[in-house]
Amino acid sequence: MAAAKLVLAMLVVAVGVAAGEGGGKLRQGYYEQSCPRAEQIVKHYVERHVPHAPSVAATLIRTHFHDCFVRGCDASVLLNATTGGGEAEKDATPNLTLRGFAFLDRVKALVEQECPGVVSCADILALASRDAVGVIGGPFWRVPTGRRDGRVSIKQEALDQIPAPTMNFTDLLTSFRAKGLDVADLVWLSGAHTIGISHCNSFTERLYNFTGRGGPGDADPSLDAEYAANLRRTKCTTPTDNTTIVEMDPGSFLTFDTSYYRGLLKRRGLFQSDAALITDTAARADVESVAKGPSEVFFQVFARSMVRMGMIEVKTGGEGEIRRHCAVVNS
Numbered sequence: 001m002a003a004a005k006l007v008l009a010m011l012v013v014a015v016g017v018a019a020g021e022g023g024g025k026l027r028q029g030y031y032e033q034s035c036p037r038a039e040q041i042v043k044h045y046v047e048r049h050v051p052h053a054p055s056v057a058a059t060l061i062r063t064h065f066h067d068c069f070v071r072g073c074d075a076s077v078l079l080n081a082t083t084g085g086g087e088a089e090k091d092a093t094p095n096l097t098l099r100g101f102a103f104l105d106r107v108k109a110l111v112e113q114e115c116p117g118v119v120s121c122a123d124i125l126a127l128a129s130r131d132a133v134g135v136i137g138g139p140f141w142r143v144p145t146g147r148r149d150g151r152v153s154i155k156q157e158a159l160d161q162i163p164a165p166t167m168n169f170t171d172l173l174t175s176f177r178a179k180g181l182d183v184a185d186l187v188w189l190s191g192a193h194t195i196g197i198s199h200c201n202s203f204t205e206r207l208y209n210f211t212g213r214g215g216p217g218d219a220d221p222s223l224d225a226e227y228a229a230n231l232r233r234t235k236c237t238t239p240t241d242n243t244t245i246v247e248m249d250p251g252s253f254l255t256f257d258t259s260y261y262r263g264l265l266k267r268r269g270l271f272q273s274d275a276a277l278i279t280d281t282a283a284r285a286d287v288e289s290v291a292k293g294p295s296e297v298f299f300q301v302f303a304r305s306m307v308r309m310g311m312i313e314v315k316t317g318g319e320g321e322i323r324r325h326c327a328v329v330n331s
């Protein structure tokens with residue numbers, strides 16, 4: 001019943017998404033005339049390579065998220081530091097663990113070969129993320145296109161605007177609302193943590209030093225004690241470990257499914273920001289309903305929130321440019 005209500009709510013809101021917001025100028029099939037094979041080229045490349053390297057899916061979708069939260073979805077996260085030495089978004093701590101840049105460069109090169117100067121890096125990132133999620137068993141959604149690439153990328157802006165794993169519910173919601181997203185988007189988009197990995201240092205204070213007192217007795221009480229002990233014993237064995245990686249959704253970190261939400265309810269979300277989702281009544285109700293329901297329900301709401309995220313502060317028309325190489329602005 002809760003699942004049915006969820007789908008209904010989703011359909012109602014979907015009308016709102018199509019009707020407007022910042023991304024109103026994007027449209028499906030934007031490249032139909034100018035580069036008819038663009039979407040197909042991206043899809044083929046992803047379908048050929050992601051099965052051999054499924055962890056790429058996680059990094060692509062995370063890159064898309066980090067892109068959209070800073071200056072909108074304009075591929076600013078893909079830009080290298082300027083030759084003048086100004087550090088770019090890429091150089092900010094949360095982006096140092098992104099890994100898909102070379103992959104995206106290869107996709108972009110193939111698309112450029114077909115239609116030089118037509119398809120933006122921002123669109124390629126949105127399309128490749130969608131296609132990669134599909135390859136690992138996740139949903140398909142139609143990506144409205146027509147984004148243009150930004151010409152500015154500033155490290156400090158990424159530090160200020162990408163939400164931190166230590167955030168509580170209020171701060172997370174403030175961060176998402178600042179981008180036009182709501183509680184439901186926060187809950188569904190966090191579901192991307194059903195895939196991928198984290199480095200120990202993204203959450204070690206929850207294991208060793210939650211209040212600042214320090215030691216194994218100072219773990220975050222909102223994290224399942226048995227899970228925390230296991231992580232301390234087998235994975236993040238010292239408080240300073242910054243190289244070991246941990247599956248965010250143990251047992252199915254390469255599969256797009258609803259087990260992340262079941263983990264949250266067992267108090268096994270890795271970050272405080274994951275645990276925060278069950279501290280708010282409305283968010284917790286959403287978590288409970290998808291945790292129980294068939295994965296199709298999660299897939300639909302996730303897809304809808306991805307479309308909304310992909311519309312954040314996009315550049316269209318005469319704004320920005322179509323970059324020739326995703327790591328540098330056109331001269």
Ligand code: HEM
Nearest residue numbers: 058059062065097163164165189192196197198199202273
């Ligand atoms: C709600 C706020 C969020 C916070 C605080 C957060 C934080 C993090 C952190 C700290 C990591 C681990 C980085 C590392 O140590 O290597 C991570 C990984 C990841 N995040 Fe999030 N995240 C959030 C939302 C999202 C959203 C909205 C998406 C996508 C829609 C996403 C997708 C991912 C994925 C797929 C990974 C795994 C990356 C990999 O395997 O390389 N996250 N996130």
